[in-house]
Amino acid sequence: MTAHVNEPYDFKAVEARWREHWNEKGYFRVDTKARDNTFYYLNMFPYPSGYLHVGHGRNYIIGDVLTRFYRMRGYNILNPMGWDAFGLPAENAAIDRGIHPREWTEKNIAYAKGQFGAWGIVYDWDREISTCDPDYYRWTQWLFLELYKKGLAYRKRATVNYCPQCKTVLANEQVVGGGCERCGSAPEPKTLEQWFFKITDYADRLLDDLAKLENWPESVKKMQENWIGRSEGAEITFKTETRDDLVVFTTRPDTLWGATFMVLAPEHALVDKITTPDKKAEVAAYRDRAIRASDIDRLSTEREKTGVFTGAYAVNPANNEKIPVWIADYVLATYGTGAIMAVPAHDERDFAFAIRYGLPILPVIERADRRARAFVPAAAVGADFDKVARDDGFPVEKTSHGFVLDPNWDDVNRAVRLIQGELKAGGWASVVGTRFAFIFQDAVIAHDSVATDREIVARCALLTGASFHARTAMEILTQIPAYEGFLFHSDIGTMQHSGRFSGTRGHLAKDAVTEWLEKGQKGKKAITYRLHDWLISRQRYWGAPIPIVYCPTCGEVPVPEKDLPVKLPDVAFIGKMGLADIPGYADTTCPTCGGKARRDTDTMDTFVDSSWYYLRFINPHDTRRAFVRDDVDHWLPVNQYVGGVEHAILHLLYSRFVTKALYDLGHVGFEEPFARLFTQGMVCLTAYKCPEHGWLYPKEVAEGNRCPHCGKALENPYFSMSKSKKNVVDPSEIIDRVGADTERLYTLFMGPPDRDIEWSEEGIRGSFRFLNRVWTLVSDCAPRLAPRTAAADPATLDAEGLALWRRVHRTVRKVSEDIQDRFSFNTAVSAIMELANDLAKYAERKDADPDLLREAVDRLVLVLSPICPFLGEELWRKVGHDGSPLEAGWPRVVEQALGADTVEIPVQVNGKLRARITVSAEIAADAKALEKAALESDDVKAKLGDVKVLKAIAVPNKMVSLVVR
RNA sequence: GCCGGAGUGGCGGAAUUGGCAGACGCGCAGGAUUCAGGAUCCUGUGGGGGUUACACCUCGUGUGGGUUCAAGUCCCUCCUCCGGUACCA
Structure with a gap:
């Protein structure tokens, strides 16, 4: 490069010069009447x-x-x-x-x-x-009143999450991973009168309209969908012995015949009423424990399920079986009706619970894959059982405990007969999967009702003797290792053991049962959401007061719009308090009757x-x-x-x-x-954590990644920047050292904007170096530029000049597309870097074309200016322009420059790159001509030798692919 | 567990519609400049083979398979990591 002595890039002076400029000129003031x-x-x-x-x-x-x-x-x-x-x-x-x-x-x-x-x-x-x-929150209060008018804001007494640390209640959405969103402490349940917004009225629209949001990230839409959590199913009414209706919600009405017990949330309203006197003490103790411990313990899904029998029974409306009613904390009071019918054969949680408490488990849905498995204990049959079975066409696996065979679905009965015929006195076997039955010498007992369940257990106990412990047939089966994975499924499948519904195909089952329930007034179609109403009351000071007054005569009265805003009391702030603690705040008069009244003392959630x-x-x-x-x-x-x-x-x-x-x-x-x-995406950086002294600032870290206080080796987790983890980078330090333009450039260049990225000091240096190069380059070119109205004439340019000219316009177009359509700032930056590199090379020539230099330098500065606005302003003036790049406008692309005279086209032979041919743009755009050019090229001919070309595929402007021999 | 997203050189990443993998940058190596260091500039830089040198060959985008003239890109299998969610009946 020409050895001009230029001033170095003094970013501090440059940035100071333009900092106020944009505001002063009002470039970004807009009239919303436009x-x-x-x-x-x-x-x-x-x-x-x-x-x-x-x-x-x-x-x-x-x-x-x-x-x-x-x-x-x-x-x-x-x-x-x-x-x-x-x-x-x-x-x-x-x-x-x-x-x-x-x-x-x-x-x-x-x-x-x-x-x-x-x-x-x-x-x-x-x-x-x-x-x-107040000029803003006045309208937040107005919004509240508008929602109130429409019945979308209402007050109710509810058990809510209360954060003891923040001393306020939290919305459901603000409990993150079982802890308070802000401070992480475990919320306690508390029953309070609170205001809610009725967002559940909009659940369906919030869900359905996600489909209209084409330009939202899929992941966000999915998260909202999951959060709303719409489930379709049925509400089914069970009658208790006390003649109370016990309503449950289920997504699987087709499994009703398999409901062998019921479970209520410990907080369920009916618990007190139905619990029998002898169970009162036990139930009360369990409920107290469950409510108190709830959120901490309930965090763990792997925890053993616990519960207590209430002593009460309800009647299964499908088969009039009397089934026990339990309470357990795995049933949530806040979802559905707070009560479930337990179908242990087809719900994993119910299965675990039933096994633990010895409750019967009845399969009522066939496996979707229709597999079956029979296990025959070694002692139950002769040692040659495997040969006998094999002769009958059943492949048998012999294990140390017995024989396992997997009959086909339509062969199960034959297999059962075979086994029965081979049983020795006192022996018994079983078959599970698509059919459940126990096989005895004198009988085959299908496992299809509570009664047969009892009979099976009794027979097995008799045959097995004192060592027998199981309470249900399923419990017996769980002790057989070969049945692992065969006893439980939650498939949609054909109904069985379900009275006249047996045989109903899976895809029809839910609707058929729901229809029947509706006809018999035993239940109805129902939809449940995971989404709850939005709790907005907060017992704190720093928020918008809820504009409601409570009058002894008129009741709940909204503050009239003309009286808004209800202002926060202007008190000296001395400590922890809510509005309720501020003397005089609540005292007011009723807007309706003028009598003495009390203000609501809560403020609104900041959301x-x-x-x-x-x-x-x-x-x-x-x-x-x-x-x-x-x-x-x-x-x-x-x-x-x-x-x-x-x-x-x-x-x-x-x-x-x-x-x-x-x-x-x-x-x-x-x-x-x-x-x-x-x-x-988030910006991340390594954090330093001492097991004893907690988080450390990077500069505190002692030699060899050790704690300066105790010398222990540090953990180096990688986290998004957060002050609490002491891994933040303060921009003032970066701006002081390399300038804001460098930080901006690096921030955009380091990676695609939707992805998390690691902040790196080396990256900053590279970006700084680039801006220095641009500074030097533009400064060098400045004295050699044609007048600022000039434009390059491609007819007068040599090959190198033409190449640069094309690069200039390709760059402008790429940067435009990357910013506007693709949100791809990192590739926009690299395109600008490539332009700068090419320009620098061209500018080394003593005979560089002044018109082309002008066009290239101007456009380089303009496309860089949104990214590095300080430098953009400075360089724009440096090359002789008066106004700001903002006024100059985005450079126009010369379409002619986007094409090329000749194009290099790769030629593949049998899928491998073997040659490159250079053809005119005209030929490259025409498949036939391109194919011909490739086949006639000497280079390609040499590569091919004398093999025969079977097939040629020419893709215009892209490549030619030849298939030979 | 379920739902998303991602896996490409030593590193950050590029490849936009199935068409030359590794753009651009960092780092590293060699050289120039320098008393020296730094800064700057030039050259090289995926692995393996091959050549005096070029040429050239070959492997290569988490794993294994498939579709295709052609696969980082499409389909199936599995693995790993990240994010969300979690007893939701």
Whole structure:
């Protein structure tokens, strides 16, 4: 390269020069009255908790690149930012520091805003919103009242998850892996009067409309689907001896004849009523234990199932059998009806429970594969049994305990007869699988009812003597190793042992039984959801107060809209408290009768705040409405929403629910808030953990990966960045050392944005090096450029010039596609690197074409500018332009430059690459001509020798494949 | 257990519609520059074979099989890792 002495890349000066520029010029201010060419880009707004690390940065950097790109393409792009500012951490942090949460929050917001500036990330700050601002939460309260009006907000006494650490209740969705989402401690059950949003009314629509969200990641849709957890089945009513209705939900009504006992959740309302006096003490003790221990113990699915018999019986409506009613904590009070009919033969949990407590297990569904297996104990037959069976056409396996044979489905009866005929006195055998029966010398007893179960056990006990312990036929069978995997199945299959339904084919069984139940008024078709109503009450201070007043005469009264907002009391913040603890807050007058009344003292879950914020950005300053319908109908659904996958369920499900509710209320004209969703991967880094001293900062770690305090070897787990694990990288350090442009470039370059990536110092250095090279390259070229209006004329370029010219335009096109269509920033960056490499090589020539240099340098700077905006501004001026790259617009592609005169086409022989031919573009595009060119090429002829070409496949512009001999 | 996603050089990754595997970057090696280190620049860099040198051959995208003129890409089997969820009847 020419030995120009240039100033080095002084990123600090460059970044300082442009930091305020974009805001001052108002490039990203948008008028939401605009109707043409509009694009609503939205990042999930952050919770202002201290500072943002480089992992958070990834999200916003992606957004900023897109915003700048769309701006250059001439869109009216809306990219607002706000703060999810209410919530527990603010309160807890404030308590620790003895200051008001508002103060703490505002300080963090100011800091984060500064971070965005340092990153070169620009928002329309005129639209900034903060959920803790009364001008905002007034409308959160309005939303509550709208839902209330429609009956979607209601209060009920319920047992809820209470986090003792955070001193508040949690929504179902906020209990993660059995612990509190925020602090991880185990929630305790607590019964309280609480407000709920009736999201279950929308379960079907939330589920069905997922199909419309074509541009959402499949994984997120699947997670929501699982969370909603729709199950179709039936509710079946059993009568207890006390004449009470015991209603169960089941997805398998076709297994009703196999229901040999019932299980209620320990909390079930009927437990007290039906428990017989002699069982009261035992039942009460079990229930207390279960309720207290529930969430900690219930975590383990591998735990032995426990339960207690209530002494009560119910009648199976299918066969009028009297079956015992148990309670057990494996049945959840919160799902279905809190009670089940246990079908141990076809439900794994019921099977385990029945085996443990000696309850009968009756198979009523045939195996789908129709396999059967018979086991004949060695002592039951003669030693030559295997030969006899084989002579009859049954392959037999001889084990140390006896003989195993697997007859075909239609051969089972013959096998049973054979075995019966071979039995010695006192011997017995059994067959399981598609048919269950016990074989005795004088009888074959099908295992098809409680009565036969008893008979089988009695006979076996008699024959076996004192060593016999089993309580049920199935228990006997579980002791036979050969039957492992044969005794239980949950297949859909033909019904058996089910009265007149026996023989009903599996695919018809459920409907047939349900229909019969409905006719006899014994049950009905039913759908159950895993999804529960959304608990929104929180017993804390830092949130939007619930706008409801309780009046002794009028009852529950909503605060009139004109009286909103119900403001948080302005108290000096001194410690842990909810609104209930603040003297005077609850005292008010009834809006209806004017008498003395009491305010609700709970605040709303912060997910309510964030469930509608995307609407407020359109008209953030409107004092009369939450939003203007005409405007939101135009701007929404959000064109592109980007955020962390950790919100796949909570925030996104709640937002979808609120949008649908507002649609039904006539406030918006769309049913889904986010048209396209992208969830970016997390940024990870090795963490250091001492078994004794906990997490350590990387710089604390002593030589040889040891703890500085105790010298123990450290664990090095690999985690997404998190302050608690001390593996975060503070962007201020990176920006100070190499600049924001380098951080931005590296963040995009290190990997595909939807995947988790590891932050690496070497990667940062590489990106920094590249920007230095670009700086030097552009500086070198600057004095040699043609006037800034010039364009290269391909007719005057030599081969190298033409190659570069094509590279320039191919790059522009690739970067456009990668950013706009593919969300593939890493490949956009590498394309830019390739352009820079080619340009550098060409620029070494003394006779470089000034017009081409101009075209190449300008376009390099322009396509780089959304990614590295500081450098983009600086270099754009350096090469003689006046305005910003944002004003220059996205460069136009010269279509002619995308083609080529000649193309190199690979030629394969028998699937192996053997030669390359160079042909004109015209020939390459024509299969016939291409094939001919390949066959006539000397190189190909030489490779082929004198073998015969059987077949030639020519794919235009791609390759030629020859099949020989 | 169930539901997703992923497995490609020493490393991050690329290959967009079944068509030249390893773009781009890091690291490493050799060289230039330098008193020296760093920085910078140049060259090389999947494994094996082969050549004085080129050429060239061969293997190769977690495993095993299949479809095809052609497979990282499609189908089946299995393994590993990551994420979500977990007694949901």
